[in-house]
Amino acid sequence: MRFQLGLPLKLIFSIGVVAVSFWITLTALDYWYPSLGNRSDTPIPQAPAPQPIFTLNTAKPNWTVISPSTTTVSVTSKGISLESKMPTNEYQWQTDLITTQTNTGYTVSYEVEVTKGKLTIGVLDGVNNKWITTKDIGARLDTIAFTAPSAKIQVILFGSSPPPTAATLSSLTITGPPKQ
Numbered sequence: 001m002r003f004q005l006g007l008p009l010k011l012i013f014s015i016g017v018v019a020v021s022f023w024i025t026l027t028a029l030d031y032w033y034p035s036l037g038n039r040s041d042t043p044i045p046q047a048p049a050p051q052p053i054f055t056l057n058t059a060k061p062n063w064t065v066i067s068p069s070t071t072t073v074s075v076t077s078k079g080i081s082l083e084s085k086m087p088t089n090e091y092q093w094q095t096d097l098i099t100t101q102t103n104t105g106y107t108v109s110y111e112v113e114v115t116k117g118k119l120t121i122g123v124l125d126g127v128n129n130k131w132i133t134t135k136d137i138g139a140r141l142d143t144i145a146f147t148a149p150s151a152k153i154q155v156i157l158f159g160s161s162p163p164p165t166a167a168t169l170s171s172l173t174i175t176g177p178p179k180q
Contacts, residue, residue, distance in 0.1 A: 048178030050107065054098045054155075056080075056172040066091040079170035083116075085163045092119075092165070093157040097126045098174060100148035108144045108155055110172045112137050117165035119157055126152030136160060137167075 056063065058075045065073045071084040071092050084092045100106060108123060114137055122134035127150035135144050155172060159165040 050175035050177065051179050052173050053100065053106070053176045054095065054172075054174040056095075056169070063093060063095045065093055076168070078113075078168050079111075081166075081168045082157070083164065083166045084159060086159055086165075088159055088162055091156050091158045093169070094124075095155045095172070097152045097154055100151060100153050100176065102148060102151055104177060105145065105147050106153075106174055106176045108146070108172065108174050109141075110143070111141050111170040112157075112167050113140050113170070114165070114167045116167075117159055117163065118161035119165055119167050120160040122156050122158070124154045124156055125150050126154050 054062070056079075058080060063080070065071050065082075067086060067090075070086050071082060073083075073093070074081045080093070082093055086092050108121070110121060112119065112121070119137045120134050121137055121144065123132040123144060123146050124130070125132050125148075132149065132153065133144055133146045135142070155174070157167070157169070
């Protein structure tokens with residue numbers, strides 16, 4: 001068997017052609033799209049942030065205590081402090097009516113520290129007077145997502161254990177879709 005000198009030369013030449021073609025392509029792409037090589041200066045498009053439609057206000061209350069005779073409320077540096085002797089499942093605290101867009105998704109973000117008993121937070125359909133969603137308050141910081149079935153809602157706190165109950169509501173924000 002005789003060794004053919006032409007075959008290795010053809011192979012080396014072919015590999016060289018592929019390598020040079022690859023280098024020319026990269027150089028051309030870098031010329032046409034210079035930011036492809038360095039993306040650190042290219043801004044990444046951000047999704048629009050949800051817009052708050054309600055934020056708890058302790059200075060100008062946008063909330064009410066349901067039964068002042070059985071629920072004591074005080075505004076402290078930590079937030080709204082509630083102590084109640086209301087029976088189980090009776091409303092203790094509520095926001096004013098909040099305007100929403102029908103069939104639109106919203107999120108309630110809250111910080112509540114329960115120190116006595118158990119509390120539940122709920123979102124009430126303000127037009128039909130029906131619960132949209134409720135959630136037992138377990139974690140201090142939490143959220144509830146819901147879809148508004150009508151144009152008005154309320155957020156309500158109520159005791160879900162026998163009295164007394166006590167808690168401090170530090171923050172409550174409702175966010176909706178970004179403004180268009």
